[in-house]
Amino acid sequence: EKWVYDFAEGSKDMRDLLGGKGANVAEMTRVLGADRVPAGFTITTEACVAYMNAGQHEPEDMADQVAEALERLQEHTGKLLGDDADPLLVSVRSGARESMPGMLDTVLNLGLNDTSVEGLAKATENERFAWDSYRRFVQMFGNVSRGIDGEAFEKEISNIKSDAGVEEDTDLDVAALKTLTDRFKALYEKHTGEKFPQDPKEQLRLAIRAVFDSWTGDRAEAYRRINHIPDDWGTAVNVQQMVFGNKGDTSGSGVAFSRDEVTGAPEPSGDFLPNAQGEDVVSGARTPRDIREMKEWLPDAHAQLMDILRTLEKHYGDMQDTEFTVEEGQLYMLQTRNAKRPAQAAVRFARDAVDEELLDREQALMTIDAEMLTALLVQTFDPNADYEVISKGVPAAPGGAKGEVVFTAAEAVEAAAENPPRAVVLVRPDTNANDVAGFHAAKGILTSLGGKASHAALVARGMGVPCVTAASGLKINLEERVIRVGDHVIKAGDFIAINGTTGEITLDDIPLVDPTEDPAFDEILEAFETVLGWADDIRRLGIRANADTPHDADKARELGAEGIGLCRTEHMFMAEDRQPKMRTMIMADTRDSRRDALAELLPLQQEDFEGLFEAMKGLPVTIRLLDPPLHEFLPDLPDLAAQVERARIELTDDLETLEKLLVTTERISEENPMLGTRGCRLGILYPEIYEMQVHAIFRAAKAMDEPPHPEIMIPLVDYEQELEIMRELVVRIGEEEGLHEVEDYTVGTMIELPRACFVADRIAKFADFFSFGTNDLTQTALGFSRDDVESKFVPAYMERKIIDRSPFETIDKPGVGWLVRLAAWVGRESRPDLKLGICGEHGGDPDSIEFFHMAGLDYVSCSPFRVPIARVAAAQAAI
Ligand code: PEP
Numbered sequence: 001e002k003w004v005y006d007f008a009e010g011s012k013d014m015r016d017l018l019g020g021k022g023a024n025v026a027e028m029t030r031v032l033g034a035d036r037v038p039a040g041f042t043i044t045t046e047a048c049v050a051y052m053n054a055g056q057h058e059p060e061d062m063a064d065q066v067a068e069a070l071e072r073l074q075e076h077t078g079k080l081l082g083d084d085a086d087p088l089l090v091s092v093r094s095g096a097r098e099s100m101p102g103m104l105d106t107v108l109n110l111g112l113n114d115t116s117v118e119g120l121a122k123a124t125e126n127e128r129f130a131w132d133s134y135r136r137f138v139q140m141f142g143n144v145s146r147g148i149d150g151e152a153f154e155k156e157i158s159n160i161k162s163d164a165g166v167e168e169d170t171d172l173d174v175a176a177l178k179t180l181t182d183r184f185k186a187l188y189e190k191h192t193g194e195k196f197p198q199d200p201k202e203q204l205r206l207a208i209r210a211v212f213d214s215w216t217g218d219r220a221e222a223y224r225r226i227n228h229i230p231d232d233w234g235t236a237v238n239v240q241q242m243v244f245g246n247k248g249d250t251s252g253s254g255v256a257f258s259r260d261e262v263t264g265a266p267e268p269s270g271d272f273l274p275n276a277q278g279e280d281v282v283s284g285a286r287t288p289r290d291i292r293e294m295k296e297w298l299p300d301a302h303a304q305l306m307d308i309l310r311t312l313e314k315h316y317g318d319m320q321d322t323e324f325t326v327e328e329g330q331l332y333m334l335q336t337r338n339a340k341r342p343a344q345a346a347v348r349f350a351r352d353a354v355d356e357e358l359l360d361r362e363q364a365l366m367t368i369d370a371e372m373l374t375a376l377l378v379q380t381f382d383p384n385a386d387y388e389v390i391s392k393g394v395p396a397a398p399g400g401a402k403g404e405v406v407f408t409a410a411e412a413v414e415a416a417a418e419n420p421p422r423a424v425v426l427v428r429p430d431t432n433a434n435d436v437a438g439f440h441a442a443k444g445i446l447t448s449l450g451g452k453a454s455h456a457a458l459v460a461r462g463m464g465v466p467c468v469t470a471a472s473g474l475k476i477n478l479e480e481r482v483i484r485v486g487d488h489v490i491k492a493g494d495f496i497a498i499n500g501t502t503g504e505i506t507l508d509d510i511p512l513v514d515p516t517e518d519p520a521f522d523e524i525l526e527a528f529e530t531v532l533g534w535a536d537d538i539r540r541l542g543i544r545a546n547a548d549t550p551h552d553a554d555k556a557r558e559l560g561a562e563g564i565g566l567c568r569t570e571h572m573f574m575a576e577d578r579q580p581k582m583r584t585m586i587m588a589d590t591r592d593s594r595r596d597a598l599a600e601l602l603p604l605q606q607e608d609f610e611g612l613f614e615a616m617k618g619l620p621v622t623i624r625l626l627d628p629p630l631h632e633f634l635p636d637l638p639d640l641a642a643q644v645e646r647a648r649i650e651l652t653d654d655l656e657t658l659e660k661l662l663v664t665t666e667r668i669s670e671e672n673p674m675l676g677t678r679g680c681r682l683g684i685l686y687p688e689i690y691e692m693q694v695h696a697i698f699r700a701a702k703a704m705d706e707p708p709h710p711e712i713m714i715p716l717v718d719y720e721q722e723l724e725i726m727r728e729l730v731v732r733i734g735e736e737e738g739l740h741e742v743e744d745y746t747v748g749t750m751i752e753l754p755r756a757c758f759v760a761d762r763i764a765k766f767a768d769f770f771s772f773g774t775n776d777l778t779q780t781a782l783g784f785s786r787d788d789v790e791s792k793f794v795p796a797y798m799e800r801k802i803i804d805r806s807p808f809e810t811i812d813k814p815g816v817g818w819l820v821r822l823a824a825w826v827g828r829e830s831r832p833d834l835k836l837g838i839c840g841e842h843g844g845d846p847d848s849i850e851f852f853h854m855a856g857l858d859y860v861s862c863s864p865f866r867v868p869i870a871r872v873a874a875a876q877a878a879i
C-alpha cells in the first residue's frame with residue numbers, strides 16, 4: 001500500500017487521503033511552481049488510521065516509504081537531514097481533511113542536533129540563527145512529542161532574558177541561546193529520563209508518531225465533537241523542507257489573506273514579523289505588523305505576495321488564507337486554504353466575486369456557510385473577546401445576551417418596565433407557555449433542561465431572543481434562588497452572559513456587537529440582499545415562517561418569508577386576559593356552558609387572525625387548530641393542591657373555585673400528556689373548540705378587504721377517519737359562513753406520527769396538504785421525549801459516537817427522514833396535487849433543508865430569524 005506521496009504527486013482533489021494541508025501544498029506546487037513552495041512529502045490519513053487501529057503501531061512498510069521519500073527530498077534539495085556541514089531541516093505538520101486550527105501538533109526545525117547546529121551556523125554564516133533554531137526545535141519537540149509543559153520552557157526563556165537584561169527574544173545573543181538550549185535539553189532529560197535524541201531519523205520517526213497521536217488527544221477530540229468531524233478520518237503528516245524566516249533582517253514570516261478576513265473588503269490583509277518563524281506570528285509573543293507595511297520593508301517580496309494571493313484566489317475560486325516565509329529576500333508559500341470568515345465577509349466576498357467575474361452566482365452561493373448568516377441579524381458576542389466558559393448547553397437561538405439573573409417571567413417583565421429598563425437573563429429549569437411574557441422582556445433565555453425543540457427554544461427562536469437550553473451543568477434551585485455550576489454560586493441579580501450561537505455561558509461581561517452599528521452595515525446589507533436575491537432565483541423550495549403574531553409575521557415577511565407555514569394557535573390563549581376565559585372553557589361541565597365560554601374567546605381569536613392575514617396579505621397562512629394537552633392552560637397540580645389546602649384552612653372566598661379547578665385539573669391530568677389527549681383528539685372530544693376556531697378564521701377572512709389564503713391544519717392525525725371527521729367540521733362551518741373549500745380555504749393535516757406516515761395514502765384522500773411536524777415525528781419515531789433528552793442522554797450519545805448531532809436539531813435521515821420520504825411518496829401516489837411542507841424545527845437547519853429538497857417537498861417553514869438561512873440553504877440544495 002502507498003502510505004507516502006511527494007508534494008509533486010498530489011492535488012487538491014486528494015483531500016481525503018492527503019488532508020487539507022497536504023492536498024493544498026501539492027496543488028500550490030502545481031500552480032506556483034516548485035521554487036515557490038518548499039518541497040516535501042505527505043504521509044496519508046490512511047496511514048494514521050492504520051496506526052490507530054493497530055494500537056499505535058505504524059503500518060508495515062510505512063517506515064521504508066518515509067525513508068525513500070526522505071532520500072528523494074535530500075536529492076531534490078542537495079542536502080542531508082541533520083548533516084554536519086549544511087543540514088536539511090524539515091517541519092513535521094499535521095493536516096486533517098478539515099482544518100482544525102491549533103488542535104493538532106507540529107514540529108519545526110527537525111534535523112538539528114549538537115553537531116548539525118554547527119553545520120547550519122557555518123553554512124548560513126549565522127551562528128545566532130542556528131542556535132535560535134536549535135533551541136526552538138528542542139522546545140517544540142519536547143512539548144509535542146513528549147508532552148513537556150510549554151510553560152516550563154517559557155519560564156526558562158524569561159529567566160535567561162532577565163539574566164541577560166534584555167526584553168525581546170530577538171535580543172538574546174549566541175551565548176545566551178546556547179545556554180538556553182542546554183537548559184531545554186536538561187528539562188527534556190528531567191522530564192523523560194532520556195537524553196534529547198540526536199539521530200535525525202529517530203527524531204523524524206518520533207515526530208510523525210506525535211502528530212498521529214495528537215489526533216486522539218483531548219483537545220482534538222473535543223474540537224471534533226463540537227464541529228462534527230468524524231473520529232475515523234485521522235490526520236495526514238506533512239514533512240516539508242524548512243525555509244527560514246529567522247535568518248536576519250531580510251527574512252521574516254507572516255500570514256496573508258487574499259481579502260480582509262473580517263470585513264471581506266477586496267484588499268489583502270494579514271500580519272508579518274521580520275526575523276521570525278511562523279509560530280512567532282501567531283503565538284502573540286511578539287506584536288506583528290500589518291501586511292501593508294511589508295511594502296516598505298521588502299517591496300519585491302511584497303509585490304510577489306500580492307500577485308500570488310490573486311493567483312491562488314482565482315485558482316481556488318475562494319478567499320485564501322495563506323502562510324508565507326521570506327528567507328533572505330526569497331518568498332516561499334508554505335500553505336494556503338479557503339479562509340474561514342464571519343458572516344459579513346462571507347456575503348461581501350460572494351457579491352464581489354460575482355462582480356469581479358471570479359465566480360458565477362451558484363459558485364458564489366456555495367462559498368457561504370448558511371448557518372452563520374443569523375449573525376447579520378442579531379447582537380453577538382464580540383468575536384475578539386476572551387472569556388471563561390463556566391458551562392455549555394445547546395445553542396437554541398443565536399445571538400449574545402447579558403444581564404442580571406432573574407428566575408421568573410414576572411421579574412423579567414418588571415425589570416423591563418423600569419426606567420431605564422434593567423437588562424435581565426431569564427434562567428429556568430425549563431419554560432412553559434406561562435413564561436412567554438418574560439421572553440419578550442428578557443435579553444436572553446437560559447434553561448438547564450429541554451433542547452433544540454423544547455418550548456424555550458421554539459419561542460426564543462421565533463422572537464429572535466438568544467437562548468441556551470439543556471445546560472445540564474447548571475443546578476438551578478428556584479426556592480433558594482441560586483444556580484450552582486462547579487464552584488460558582490450565582491444568585492438572583494448576579495451578572496450572567498449567554499452565547500446562543502455556541503451554547504456558552506460565562507460570568508464575564510462580554511461586549512456585544514450589534515450588526516447595525518457596524519459602520520459598513522449598509523454595505524453589508526446591500527451585499528446580503530443581493531446574495532439572497534440570487535438564492536431566490538435558484539432555489540426550488542418555498543420558504544415560509546412559523547409565526548403566531550402579526551409582529552412575528554411582519555418580521556418573517558421582511559426577511560423574505562413567502563407565507564406562514566405554521567401558526568400555533570395555542571400561543572394565542574396564553575395572554576393574561578385570555579387565560580381566565582380559557583380556564584372557564586376547560587372547566588365547563590356541559591357542552592353548552594363550554595360553548596358560552598368559547599363565545600367569549602371567539603372575537604379575540606378573530607382579531608388574532610385578522611392581524612395575521614393583514615401582515616401576510618397575498619400570501620398563504622397555515623393555521624393549526626388547538627394542539628397541546630389542555631393541562632398546559634391550568635396551574636401545576638401540586639401547586640394547586642397546596643393552594644386548596646391553604647384556602648380550606650383559611651376558609652377564603654375563592655375556596656369553591658379553587659376546589660373546582662383542582663377537580664378539573666386532576667381529571668384531565670395524564671401520565672404522558674404529550675402522548676395523550678391533544679391534537680385532533682381534542683377536536684374529536686370537544687368539537688366545539690375547533691368549531692369556534694374555524695368560525696374565527698372564516699369571520700376574519702370575510703372581514704379582510706382582500707381575501708386571504710387560509711390553510712386550516714389539523715394536528716396529530718393517526719387515522720384517516722380523524723381527518724375525515726375534522727374536515728367535515730371545517731366544511732360545515734365554512735358553509736355556515738358562506739365560504740367554499742379550495743376557492744376560499746384549504747384543509748390539510750400535520751404528519752407527525754409514524755402511523756400517519758405509513759397510511760399517508762389513506763390520509764391524503766382527505767387532505768389538500770401535508771405539513772410534516774418533524775418535532776413530534778422525531779419524538780414518536782425515536783421514542784425520545786423532545787423536552788428531556790437533550791439535557792439527559794443525548795450528550796452521552798454524542799460522546800459515545802452513537803449520534804453526531806441531536807435528532808431534534810438535524811433530521812435523522814435514515815429513520816425519521818425515511819418516514820418523511822415514504823409519506824411524501826405514498827401521499828402523492830394517492831393524490832398527485834398534494835402540497836407538501838415541513839414545519840418542525842428542522843425546517844431551519846441547512847442539512848435538513850438539503851434533505852427536504854431531495855425528498856421533493858414543496859416548502860420548508862422555520863422561525864422568522866432563520867428565513868434568510870433557509871433561503872440560502874435551499875438554493876445550495878438546488879445547486
Ligand atoms: C412539530 O411537531 O414538528 C410541530 C411543528 O408542532 P409542535 O412543535 O407545535 O408540536
Ligand code: MG
Pocket residue numbers: 752773775776
Ligand atoms: Mg407537533
